[in-house]
Each structure stands twice: as C-alpha cells, then as structure tokens.
Amino acid sequence: MITLQALCFGILGYLLGATPYGLIIARVFCHTDPRTGGSHNTGATNVARMCGFGWGVATLACDLLKGALPVFLAQMETGSPVVVTVAALSAVLGHVFSCFMNFKGGKAVATSIGVFLPIAFPPLLIACLLCLIVIWRTEFVSAGSLTLVCSMPILLCLFFGDFQWLPLSLCVLAIVVWRHRENIERLRNGTEKSFLKSHQTR
Numbered sequence: 071m072i073t074l075q076a077l078c079f080g081i082l083g084y085l086l087g088a089t090p091y092g093l094i095i096a097r098v099f100c101h102t103d104p105r106t107g108g109s110h111n112t113g114a115t116n117v118a119r120m121c122g123f124g125w126g127v128a129t130l131a132c133d134l135l136k137g138a139l140p141v142f143l144a145q146m147e148t149g150s151p152v153v154v155t156v157a158a159l160s161a162v163l164g165h166v167f168s169c170f171m172n173f174k175g176g177k178a179v180a181t182s183i184g185v186f187l188p189i190a191f192p193p194l195l196i197a198c199l200l201c202l203i204v205i206w207r208t209e210f211v212s213a214g215s216l217t218l219v220c221s222m223p224i225l226l227c228l229f230f231g232d233f234q235w236l237p238l239s240l241c242v243l244a245i246v247v248w249r250h251r252e253n254i255e256r257l258r259n260g261t262e263k264s265f266l267k268s269h270q271t272r
Contacts, residue, residue, distance in 0.1 A: 075148050079157040083140035087164025087181055090171055091132035092117045095125055109263075113176035115211045130180050137161045137184020145188055151234045158185035158238055162245055177249040179215040182242045186222065190235050193225035209264040212253035219246040 092112035096104045100121035108116040114133060118126020137158070144150075144157040162182055168175040186194040197218045205214035223239040226232045247254070256262035 072148075072150055072152060075144075075150065075153045076156040079140060079144040079148075079153055080160040082143070083157040083160030084164040084169075086136040086140050087161035088168040088170055088175070089136060089164075090168055090175070091136070092129040092176065093171070095129050095132070096121050100125060111176045112171070114180055133165070133176070133180035134184040134187065136165070137181035138187040139184075141185045142188040154189060155235075155238045158189075159241055161185055162242060166245060166249060177215070178242075178246055179218070182219060182246055185238070185242070186235070190222075190226060190230075190232060190239075193222060193230050193232070196225055196229075197221045210257065210262050212250055212262060213257060216247065216250055216254070219243045 090112050092104055092114065096102050096112070096117050102120055104110075104112050104116045104120050108119040110116070112129075114126045114130035117129040140157040140161050141154055144154045148154070162178045162185060164175075165178045165181040166175045167173045183194065183198065200221050201214040201218035203214075204217045205211055208214070219239075219242055223236055223243060226235055226239055253262060
C-alpha cells in the first residue's frame with residue numbers, strides 16, 4: 071500500500087514541481103524568456119532580475135506552492151514519512167529536471183522551502199531568517215540560499231529533535247548545493263553577481 075501511495079504522490083510531486091511557473095509568468099506577462107538573460111534559469115531571482123520585483127514575488131509564491139501542495143496532500147492522506155519524503159523529493163527533482171523544459175530547470179530553493187512548510191515550519195522559519203540576514207549582509211541570494219539548506223538539518227536535529235525529516239533535508243541540501251556549484255565557484259572567486267546591484271542596473 072505504501073509503495074503504491076509513494077508512486078502516486080511521487081508522480082504528483084514531480085508533475086507539480088516540473089511546471090515552470092517562472093517561464094510561464096515571464097513569457098505571458100513580460101514577453102521574455104528568463105533563460106536568455108541573467109543567470110539563465112527560471113527561478114524567482116532571475117525572473118525578478120529580468121521582469122521586475124513583483125513578477126519575481128509571483129514566481130516565488132508559485133514555486134513555494136508547488137513544493138508545499140504535494141507534501142501537504144501526502145501528509146493529510148497517508149501520514150507516512152516515507153510517502154511524504156518521496157512526494158517532497160519528487161517536487162524538488164521535478165523543478166530541477168523539468169520534463170516540460172527538456173529536463174532542465176531551476177535551482178530548487180523556493181520549491182525546497184515549500185516542501186518543508188507543511189511538515190517543519192518552526193525550523194524552516196529560523197532557516198529563512200538566517201537566509202535573509204545573509205542576503206542582507208552580503209547582497210548575494212546564492213549565499214543566503216546555501217545558508218538556508220545547510221542550516222535545516224542542524225536545526226531539525228539539534229534544536230527541534232525532529233529526525234524523521236533528516237534524510238529529506240540532507241537530500242535537499244545535496245541537490246541545492248549541486249545546483250549552486252557555479253555560484254559557489256563565483257563566490258570563491260569574488261565574481262558572483264549582487265542581486266541588488268544587478269536589479270538596480272536593469
């Protein structure tokens with residue numbers, strides 16, 4: 071039974087995660103393709119960079135929702151940590167490897183935040199605050215994003231004693247760090263783009 075449920079919610083999570091809301095919003099409302107400029111991905115940061123802050127926020131909300139919805143449904147329907155984890159990882163992987171974009175996609179930060187919203191809100195809130203502080207101090211969204219995913223396993227285990235979502239948080243950490251490997255290299259070299267400066271010079 072759990073195997074069938076995991077399969078169903080895995081498919082649902084992947085299809086929701088694979089839906090490229092950033093690309094849809096940019097094309098429909100801004101008549102542009104976010105893959106052609108900025109960081110060349112369809113995430114909220116690049117949509118904001120190319121289309122304006124408001125459209126970036128809209129993309130962020132959609133990417134949060136497509137992570138949260140399959141996890142919420144799996145939690146309500148099954149209550150199984152295994153099924154919930156499958157649904158969550160499927161949504162994140164769908165965002166990274168979208169079948170609607172030749173199995174390419176974004177960096178999965180917003181979708182990763184979304185998957186933790188229904189199941190680990192208190193540690194997620196602290197992680198998001200840490201993320202915002204880092205972005206404020208450094209002006210690098212990538213640095214804040216990496217801080218968020220790196221802090222989630224620590225917060226879950228050490229401060230909240232919630233070990234059932236540790237495998238999920240570690241998998242999300244690995245995926246997001248891998249997707250940010252170029253950003254990490256630019257941060258090391260001092261060539262990473264500041265979101266605020268790039269936004270001001272649009």
